[in-house]
Amino acid sequence: MLFHVRMDVKLPRDLPLAEADALKATERARAQELQRAGVWRHLWRIAGQYSNISIFDVSSPQELHDVLSTLPLFPFMEIAVAPLCRHPSSIREDDT
Ligand SMILES: O=C(O)C[C@H]1C=CC(=O)O1
Numbered sequence: 001m002l003f004h005v006r007m008d009v010k011l012p013r014d015l016p017l018a019e020a021d022a023l024k025a026t027e028r029a030r031a032q033e034l035q036r037a038g039v040w041r042h043l044w045r046i047a048g049q050y051s052n053i054s055i056f057d058v059s060s061p062q063e064l065h066d067v068l069s070t071l072p073l074f075p076f077m078e079i080a081v082a083p084l085c086r087h088p089s090s091i092r093e094d095d096t
Contacts, residue, residue, distance in 0.1 A: 001057070002041070002084040002095060003064050007077045008051045026072040039067060055084075 011020055034040035042055040058064045061083070068079055086095070 001059065001061075001064075003056045003058065003061075004082040004084055005054045005056055005064075005068070006046075006051065006080045007054065007073075008049070008079075009073060009077050011050075011076050023072050023076075030071060034067065 011023075031040060031043060035043065039057060040054060041057050042053075044053045045051075046053060056064055056067065058067060064081065068074060068081075071077070
């Protein structure tokens with residue numbers, strides 16, 4: 001199942017820089033691991049915002065929740081999820 005996910009990162013202003021940098025580094029490593037595994041299919045920065053638009057490929061809403069809720073930055077993100085299905089006018093033969 002494909003899900004469109006928007007993540008808006010809201011780090012506390014008083015979070016020490018070293019802690020923020022460590023969180024971002026662990027988030028980056030996890031994001032890249034999930035991309036290599038094919039779970040995090042697309043990851044795009046929204047221009048001018050500390051936000052991303054992503055496409056996840058998981059077996060269920062529960063798996064998506066498990067993945068998102070264990071991201072290191074999860075406590076500092078507002079997340080909006082939309083489940084996707086094929087558009088009847090799409091000319092793509094697969095769901096990539
Ligand atoms: O920077 C972000 O958009 C938040 C998060 C998503 C991937 C990653 O490395 O950090």
